[in-house]
Amino acid sequence: MLEFLVGTGLAASAGLNAWMPLLVLGLADRLLPAVTLPASWAWLSSDIALWIIGALLVFEIIADKVPAVDTLNDVLQTVVRPASGGIVFGAGASAETVSVTDAESLFSDSSWVPILTGMAIALAVHGVKAAFRPVANAATGGIAAPVVSTVEDVSALLLAVLAIVVPVLAALALVAGVAAMVVAIRRFRGRRRAGPADGTT
Numbered sequence: 249m250l251e252f253l254v255g256t257g258l259a260a261s262a263g264l265n266a267w268m269p270l271l272v273l274g275l276a277d278r279l280l281p282a283v284t285l286p287a288s289w290a291w292l293s294s295d296i297a298l299w300i301i302g303a304l305l306v307f308e309i310i311a312d313k314v315p316a317v318d319t320l321n322d323v324l325q326t327v328v329r330p331a332s333g334g335i336v337f338g339a340g341a342s343a344e345t346v347s348v349t350d351a352e353s354l355f356s357d358s359s360w361v362p363i364l365t366g367m368a369i370a371l372a373v374h375g376v377k378a379a380f381r382p383v384a385n386a387a388t389g390g391i392a393a394p395v396v397s398t399v400e401d402v403s404a405l406l407l408a409v410l411a412i413v414v415p416v417l418a419a420l421a422l423v424a425g426v427a428a429m430v431v432a433i434r435r436f437r438g439r440r441r442a443g444p445a446d447g448t449t
Contacts, residue, residue, distance in 0.1 A: 263373025333370020
């Protein structure tokens, strides 16, 4: 069960930012003795992988804060984020961490089930994010883009870290985050509908 929560937290993080959980997982394997990736995923902590992921992370962080560019980025990331979610779910759920101590993982390394599960979770979170951003931009004239993007980046980082250290908290944070985003979407849409009506009275 804990392994599923680890994978879910990492995959959800990938739905917000494709590169954040990859970098966190790679650095955790590299720096934390309590975290050990299985051999099939050990490449995530290699020098070249960390440098490439880090560079892509910086690019996405910058692009996601520019109105209109952020929407285009979300379209392009529709493929990348689910792929990242599949990778981190598969790697994270089968890693030996302070929270996952069972000798056998819930999923075998050779199984496609964890990868597909991670892809589905990341795609779902990405879908909510991609639906929210245009609404927020339209309601605020693009002013909200950098603020919302920063919140998403911090959330992705917290989800990835909590998924590795305290996966139960990551799951609770994910549920709370999705609920908050759904409420925010409804409020922004309500303001957009009410705006023209208020202006004509």
